[in-house]
Amino acid sequence: MNAVLRETATIAPLSAQGLHHAYGRETVIAGIDLALEPGSVLGLIGRNGAGKSTLIRAMVGLLEPSEGKAFVFGEPALRLSDAAKGRLAYVAQQPEALAWLTSEQMLDYFGRFYPRWDNRFAKSMLERWQIPAKRLLAKLSPGERQRVELIRALASQPDLLVLDEPAAALDPVARRELLREVAIRAGESGTTVLFSTHIxxxxxxxxxxxxxxxxxxxxLHCPVDDTKERFMRLWLPPRLSAAAPEIALSHRQHGDGSISLVIERDANGQWPQQATLPGARVDPLGLEDLFVEIAE
Structure with a gap:
């Protein structure tokens, strides 16, 4: 591999450095540093109002942050070249663009801007998802509109696919099909994917x-497979509550005086010393449990 190819391979397809943004006096994102590895599928999770959509819009250049920078394929997100735009596909949580066109017309229009547009895929997915090709987008249901936008994004065969709550308006069957497409493209084509969700x-x-x-x-930012080994729930009875570690991802005081915390292994793979105290209990956490513990 020559020097140019090595440099290209190591550039993060999407990254943020020190992103801050506020609406008036309300801070929405505060000091975000994030970089996606090429070919990775990053799930951005958080409760409604956590700032996921604002972060995504800032990272792809649709919003100028109050502070910080974002880059797409190494280019400033606010000044992307046509070449970079052709490698990126983004789907908003609530698609509203070009509502006066039919599904077929919209896909035909967008197909002219992407050098690798897969027209056969676009047509077959309209049929597979039973979307009326001749009906105006404005006349489609929210779920149908979302599907058309997803078809548009996938048919462009992007190197970077960014989806903001892509399953919000989809039924369970359509959601599973979407996830299958994402997995296929990431696995077979090396597409880098960022998608936000609360599911x-x-x-x-x-x-x-x-x-x-x-x-x-x-x-928190880590491989999914690491979460079960890296995080645990530590429960301390009332008599040990004063010994609770100062650093924890979450901290809950219960009515009986006991405390539960989400703790993390240190750089040497060890749990905090408090986990070994007589009477302390350490419980494993699944991904959903971890999300609930952190988000509440």
């Missing part, structure tokens, strides 16, 4: 990495 089962099906957002901050 934990979606992450477990396709994500290689996970990022937790809470109140505008990124509080």
């Amino acid at each position: 934990v089962s979606d992450l477990e099906r396709v994500a290689s990495d996970i990022a937790f957002m809470h109140e505008g901050r990124l509080i």
Whole structure:
């Protein structure tokens, strides 16, 4: 591999450095640093209002952040070249563009801008998802509109696919088909994927990495497979509550005086010393349990 190819391979398809954004006095994202590895599928998870959509819009150049920078294929997100735009596909949570066109017309229009547009795929997916090709987008249901947008994104055969709550308006069958397409493209074509969701089962099906957002901050970013080994729930009875470690991902005080915390292994793979105290209990956490513990 020559130097140019090595450099291209190591550039993060999507990254953010010190992103801050506020609407008036309300801070929405605060100090986000994030980079996607080429070919990874990153699930961005958080409660509604955590700042996921604002972060995504800032990272793809649709919103100018109050502070910080974002890059797409190494280019400033706010000044993307046509070549970079042709490698990126983005689907918003609530698609509203070009509502005066039919599904067929919209896909034909967008297909002219993408050098690798797969027209056969677009037509077959309209049929497979039973979307009326001649009906105006404005006349489609929210779920149908979302499907058309997903077809548009996938048919462009992007190197970077960014989906903001892609399953929000989809029924369970359509959601599973979408996740299957994402997995296929990531696995076979090396497409890098970022998708936000609050549906934990979606992450477990396709994500290689996970990022937790809470109140505008990124509080966790790691491979999905690491979560079960890296995090535990530590329960301390009332007599040990004063010994609770100062650093924890979550901290709950219960009515009986006991405390439960989400703890993390240190760099040497060891749990905090408090986990070994007589009377302390350490419980494993599934991905959904981890999300609930952090988000509440």
